[in-house]
Amino acid sequence: MEFQVDASSRMPIYRQLRNQFRQAVARGKLLPDQRLPSVRDLSRTLVVNPNTIARVYTELEREGLLNTRPGLGVFVASPKTELTKKVRKERLVELLDHFLTEAVHLDFSADEVVSLVGERASQFAWQSPR
Amino acid sequence: MEFQVDASSRMPIYRQLRNQFRQAVARGKLLPDQRLPSVRDLSRTLVVNPNTIARVYTELEREGLLNTRPGLGVFVASPKTELTKKVRKERLVELLDHFLTEAVHLDFSADEVVSLVGERASQFAWQSPR
Amino acid sequence: MEFQVDASSRMPIYRQLRNQFRQAVARGKLLPDQRLPSVRDLSRTLVVNPNTIARVYTELEREGLLNTRPGLGVFVASPKTELTKKVRKERLVELLDHFLTEAVHLDFSADEVVSLVGERASQFAWQSPR
Amino acid sequence: MEFQVDASSRMPIYRQLRNQFRQAVARGKLLPDQRLPSVRDLSRTLVVNPNTIARVYTELEREGLLNTRPGLGVFVASPKTELTKKVRKERLVELLDHFLTEAVHLDFSADEVVSLVGERASQFAWQSPR
DNA sequence: GTGGTCTAGACCACC
DNA sequence: GTGGTCTAGACCACG
Known part of the structure; x- marks a missing residue:
């Protein structure tokens, strides 16, 4: 690293x-x-x-x-989340709306963005279901 | 507004x-x-x-x-982007990776995130093709 | 203050x-x-x-x-709690057990401690039910 | 142990x-x-x-x-406390106030706390009267 | 060796 | 004026 x-x-x-x-x-x-x-x-x-x-x-x-x-x-450390579901969702939506706002200003289409999200998401280490 | x-x-x-x-x-x-x-x-x-x-x-x-x-x-003002496709893509990816990083830490799954993106994206005014 | x-x-x-x-x-x-x-x-x-x-x-x-x-x-700031109920309870119990441990070593009786807790608790500003 | x-x-x-x-x-x-x-x-x-x-x-x-x-x-060792009643009480109150402070911030009610104290206290080995 | 605390003093961003 | 960041360097606690 x-x-x-x-x-x-x-x-x-x-x-x-x-x-x-x-x-x-x-x-x-x-x-x-x-x-x-x-x-x-x-x-x-x-x-x-x-x-x-x-x-x-x-x-x-x-x-x-x-x-x-x-x-x-x-x-x-080992991952752990102590936040309530509600708070976590709120934060995610806020971050997402910020991202989408910039995507619009950068003149991308909805399709391009959705497609790119799927593509990049595969490079992250999502938590396995618990 | x-x-x-x-x-x-x-x-x-x-x-x-x-x-x-x-x-x-x-x-x-x-x-x-x-x-x-x-x-x-x-x-x-x-x-x-x-x-x-x-x-x-x-x-x-x-x-x-x-x-x-x-x-x-x-x-x-009327929207206009003077940036090259390459630069715009770079910025979008950087913003997206930041968003995905936080999504992982907030303990969401890739499916949840992709689904939410589609949902929220419908609320934005994407540029019509030119 | x-x-x-x-x-x-x-x-x-x-x-x-x-x-x-x-x-x-x-x-x-x-x-x-x-x-x-x-x-x-x-x-x-x-x-x-x-x-x-x-x-x-x-x-x-x-x-x-x-x-x-x-x-x-x-x-x-205005008070707010973003932690899950489970985490909050765990922390409270840990703090309480630490307090009770010291109370025993200080040679108090259970009755004395319970009584003192009620007495001092009245001096704190507990959240009103929401 | x-x-x-x-x-x-x-x-x-x-x-x-x-x-x-x-x-x-x-x-x-x-x-x-x-x-x-x-x-x-x-x-x-x-x-x-x-x-x-x-x-x-x-x-x-x-x-x-x-x-x-x-x-x-x-x-x-056998338990023994050489401290005066006054000092012991002071220390207990200080520890208690610290505990109550955290309980308030963890958003518990006075009733919940008093009840929990009674519950957990039963698990400790209080000194028998001497 | 490791990280944690504190001081002193500089420069920047905000309103 | 306000708080935020960074540097430099000292001293302490931990294992």
Whole structure:
């Protein structure tokens, strides 16, 4: 798993890294119990302040995507959702409407979008039924 | 078309309004040449700083979504995309992958997502073929 | 609402403040939409680094207890719970068992504890039925 | 008595074990003069660093919950509280208020909480009157 | 070695 | 004015 930061982006570094991590997990490229680079290592690799990396890891832990164990390192967590169905649906619809809005402005047709969704969706690691 | 601001949101007011405008256009609730309220009127209605409204209009004009006709007011622009197919596709995919990433974390299945996309897409005003 | 920090405590400053805030809300001493002191003000008052105060506010916002609006200040949020019933019950039981464990070690009787719970509970601002 | 560590918890291992021990005593599952596994045995069983186990035992001994008898092993101590009534009451109230604060935020009602307290309290081994 | 906390001080975005 | 981000560097707790 290789992270990268774009210093010229308006998006804060910690958000860039957080998003990359979230996507890597959603695509199944990072699996539960897998160890991530240490705060100090990643900060050296990316030439970013250790505090910034620590912030990324802290936020992701709060979101339940990873566990950090002082003295051992940082590990990918097992997925779990504690939100109510209602809240989850609301958030999904909001995100979807935002996506569809941009799709319209980018001048795509409904058919093109639906088709693309099916295509890209196959690249993600959807939860198996429980 | 009624705008509204959510003071409890983490999203800056000017972005809330900009997004609402973009979505209203994409849903066909705002049509080309339709006149928008003046900066002063809207600022009074929403109880928002006039500078904030002015910023919204300025950004939307820069994005080509509306035109200011001095002395007449602010009007919705006709849709036009100057971007190449390649660039448009890249942006769409990036937005879609972001959406799918969140959908996975919200613990939805691919089927649920695809189905919801079709459902919500019918509420938008897609460009007719040209 | 007056906060205070005990520099000699092993509990980190940001946790001391966060707990004081959570308790003030639970007791109804801080009400929705009430404005809190600014980061800079509180940092001067408590002689604590502004970043530490900012961290307190950031975490409380993530927990949904307050809203921050750049340019305006920080405000108490309206209560809402997005967690599933199951998760909420699990957390409550865990906290309760911890409390009861300590009560036993402090050599109280069950009757004393039950009685004290009823007594203190009356000082909190329980949600009205919805 | 079987201990267990949750590697995904934010709580340090030594505190997890210490709390489990305190709770086991409070529930009457560990009785005075009962022998505990040796540091080396427990460290192997739990796959935890021996230093960590040693720390748990050291702290518990300092708290008066167990005694080390050199050459014989580690044993559960007889309960005794040397604190004054006033201090004990203060600590209990502080713990209780913390619990009630969280209960409010978890959106429970006072009745639900009082009822749950009575229910769970019956599972603990309260001191008989002396 | 690991991550967690705190300080100091800079610069930016928002209103 | 407000809060948000990032850096630099110190010190502590954990295993």
